[in-house]
Amino acid sequence: MRDLIPSDMKDNVFPVPIRYVDHLSDDVGASAPVIGAGLVVFVSDGLPVGQAYIEGSENLGALAARAVLPETIQHARNVMQAPIRNRDVSLLICTKDRPDELARCLASIPRQSLPPVEVIVVDNASAGDDTRRIVEASGATYVRENRVGLDYARNAAVRAAKTEFLAFTDDDVVLHERWLENLMKAFDRPEVGCVTGLVLPGELSTPAQLIFETHWGFGRGYKRRDFGPDFYRQSAPFVAPAWLIGAGASQAFRRQVFDDIGLFDVRLDMGAAGCSGDSEFWNRLLHHGGTCRYEPTAVSWHFHRKEMKGLAKQIRQYMSGHVAALLVQYQNTGNLGNLWRILVSLPKHYLQKFGKWLRKEATSDNIFLRDEILGCLNGAWYVLRRWKTPAW
Structure with a gap:
């Protein structure tokens, strides 16, 4: 199928x-x-x-x-006219075995209207030396992290950076020239600990890319939105949907946040449970009273996987990481809403999808049903086997 x-x-x-x-x-x-x-x-x-x-x-x-x-146009104009008060920012990229995509990403950085103080690329155990050569040719700082896992790499980037603000993007992303400037302008209140940006598709050349953009894409619309204590408290009974905040491919933090609540949980994301290290971190920030902001004028483009086989694997990883993150969040906060989603909301959701699948309705919404369910089961098993493992 x-x-x-x-x-x-x-x-x-x-x-x-x-x-x-x-x-x-x-x-x-x-x-x-x-x-x-x-x-x-x-x-x-x-x-x-x-x-x-x-x-x-x-x-x-x-x-x-x-x-x-x-109001969207007016907001964009307001952001353009606002002064830049936060300039002490590092741009951090984690990569593994994707030298061509990395080179494309790095090529978009010199055009930034707000040049970062430093660009750090963490090579997460790539094979060969292509990644190092590309990073050094770009003038960025090369850091090697041999423990495989995106959150090991993210944590290495945080430790290597020397600035007050830390901005993350992915190697398969191209940045709008005002991406970093507008991320930094959004930190206009001390309680804003994290800012995410609008991520558009770089291309829609295959069915796999269109399916991803339609059902799994990173875009969160064109309105600025703050996710703070009220959002977290009101949604706690059914778990705060932190995944609505944005995408890990476009996010920035105050360094103080990592000092206050810790680093990314290495049980999550690629190389471990599969995904959701970013949404778990946002959830943790909200739990400690912080605010995450979605800023649509901080624009970037993501190049989705082109092949159906690669998309199937990605969706398994997404759902594996999602369930794993829910268990980690329950472990960290005791919020029973995380278990409610695993034991009630997700089964109900998949029973409805399974009904369509039985009727042979192979739509873009259920064509990867098996991968989604297997991913959920894998995420639960992965974390339960590592329940007492240190987070970082």
């Missing part, structure tokens, strides 16, 4: 075009042209401010009226 194109995507023509349109251009007006299927992203002063995916043909002006909110 994983080799099939889901029934709800058979009419798509690949690659799916991604069009960037200035919302004030002549094309977005009373006589706006009709455009074909694809993803349309509207921009204002170079910053994305709204998007819409269309399957047929639609008038561009009508699409802009529906997708772009005046």
